[in-house]
Amino acid sequence: MKNILITGGCGFIGSNFIRLALQKIPACNIINLDKLTYAGNLQNLADIESDGRYKFVKGDVCNSSLVTKVFAEDCIDTVVHFAAESHVDRSIEGPAAFVQTNIIGTFTLLEAARKAWLVNKQSPPNQRFIHVSTDEVYGSLGETGYFTETTSYDPRSPYSASKASSDHLVNAYYHTYGLPTMITNCSNNYGPYHFPEKLIPLIISNAINGRDLPLYGDGSNVRDWLYVIDHCSAILAVLEGGRLGETYNVGGNSEKRNLEVVETVCDILDTTAPPLANGLPRRSLIRFVKDRPGHDQRYAIDAAKIRNELGWSPSVSFEDGIRRTIEWYLANPDWVQGVCDGSYQNYYKSMYGERLPAQSEVRA
Numbered sequence: 001m002k003n004i005l006i007t008g009g010c011g012f013i014g015s016n017f018i019r020l021a022l023q024k025i026p027a028c029n030i031i032n033l034d035k036l037t038y039a040g041n042l043q044n045l046a047d048i049e050s051d052g053r054y055k056f057v058k059g060d061v062c063n064s065s066l067v068t069k070v071f072a073e074d075c076i077d078t079v080v081h082f083a084a085e086s087h088v089d090r091s092i093e094g095p096a097a098f099v100q101t102n103i104i105g106t107f108t109l110l111e112a113a114r115k116a117w118l119v120n121k122q123s124p125p126n127q128r129f130i131h132v133s134t135d136e137v138y139g140s141l142g143e144t145g146y147f148t149e150t151t152s153y154d155p156r157s158p159y160s161a162s163k164a165s166s167d168h169l170v171n172a173y174y175h176t177y178g179l180p181t182m183i184t185n186c187s188n189n190y191g192p193y194h195f196p197e198k199l200i201p202l203i204i205s206n207a208i209n210g211r212d213l214p215l216y217g218d219g220s221n222v223r224d225w226l227y228v229i230d231h232c233s234a235i236l237a238v239l240e241g242g243r244l245g246e247t248y249n250v251g252g253n254s255e256k257r258n259l260e261v262v263e264t265v266c267d268i269l270d271t272t273a274p275p276l277a278n279g280l281p282r283r284s285l286i287r288f289v290k291d292r293p294g295h296d297q298r299y300a301i302d303a304a305k306i307r308n309e310l311g312w313s314p315s316v317s318f319e320d321g322i323r324r325t326i327e328w329y330l331a332n333p334d335w336v337q338g339v340c341d342g343s344y345q346n347y348y349k350s351m352y353g354e355r356l357p358a359q360s361e362v363r364a
């Protein structure tokens, strides 16, 4: 029986991961530690709440005494660390939360794992600490080339700098203390439960409702898109077979310019959603707006290492994944509405009888 601590499990990728892990690892207990920031949504896991193998703990990964208690009480032997402030635009407006959660939070978890596993030997051997990170730590590419695991770190935003810092701490704990860590650096995810502040869910939600579709700069920036379930299966593959102390790059082999992504969403919605009130195609909603400061031009992952060592490769093409994603958003208008009007935060009260503390501004 694995006792898996998932941090940030109420967010986009964490919630998809918990659902997949419960399916793929029958002999596991999952403890989901999440602070429920604006990005955490308990409704993302409503369908598995009653699974006896799942437990939710509301709390901050920076809270050392709480994290230590969770390690002891739940005899944690595996950590999959998702919790982070994850939105680049927010990191430009307010970097402090990124430094706190992404750096101090990761440090707090590493320390708790070190004390529980290496000092107090609270759980049997074969522990694993997987740190979920991003390709943004490598900086920006020109027209050609790919990020490999040996590409030098060159983060450009407060978000990517905080993730780079956390990656360095994780590697330091492996080399210094022998903590059994592994890191995944993944490209842009998309799919169900994606908070509509990020490009794809924002565009889907706005295009359904006939609102403007903001494209930063000239829309020529390139991202390597990966369907979220493929990212989750890559993390499971690393958990099962990855080598300790190693980094695995994860990518979709699916580079697209932002303009192409937005036009694809518009075209699919024109055939699957009710037409706009003015009868125009949805591409008419596209607006080129002021660019993001320090906007990285291109990301592209070379995923040869995880493919060759662990046999993982993406199973969902962008064409298929974007259709599935749009279908999910069309089929779940209440989820989108709840996130946009903030009412998703009432779910916690209905489940646990308490009010959530004041949340940061919801900008969906």
Ligand code: NAD
Pocket (backbone or CB within 6 Å): 007, 008, 009, 010, 011, 012, 013, 014, 033, 034, 035, 036, 037, 038, 039, 040, 041, 059, 060, 061, 062, 081, 082, 083, 084, 085, 086, 087, 101, 105, 132, 133, 134, 135, 163, 185, 186, 187, 188, 189, 190, 195
């Ligand atoms: P998200 O913003 O959707 O979710 C983050 C979750 O972490 C939320 O549930 C939030 O409540 C929780 N959280 C935030 N601060 C916390 C704290 N101090 N203590 C406990 N919980 C806290 O993020 P996501 O897009 O699901 O990303 C998850 C992880 O994957 C992040 O570490 C991110 O850097 C990494 N990543 C994301 C992508 C992507 O495309 N979204 C790609 C590569 C890597």
Ligand code: DAU
Pocket (backbone or CB within 6 Å): 086, 087, 088, 089, 133, 134, 135, 136, 186, 187, 188, 189, 197, 198, 199, 200, 202, 214, 215, 216, 217, 221, 222, 223, 258, 292, 299
């Ligand atoms: O590469 C992995 C990273 O992908 C993750 O580590 C981050 O957590 C995740 O948020 C994502 O970062 P990006 O900055 O690439 O994602 P975002 O969806 O914010 O933007 C994608 C691209 O679209 C980027 O080039 C900026 C652009 N964009 C974004 C928004 C929100 C727009 O043109 N308009 C927008 O309104």
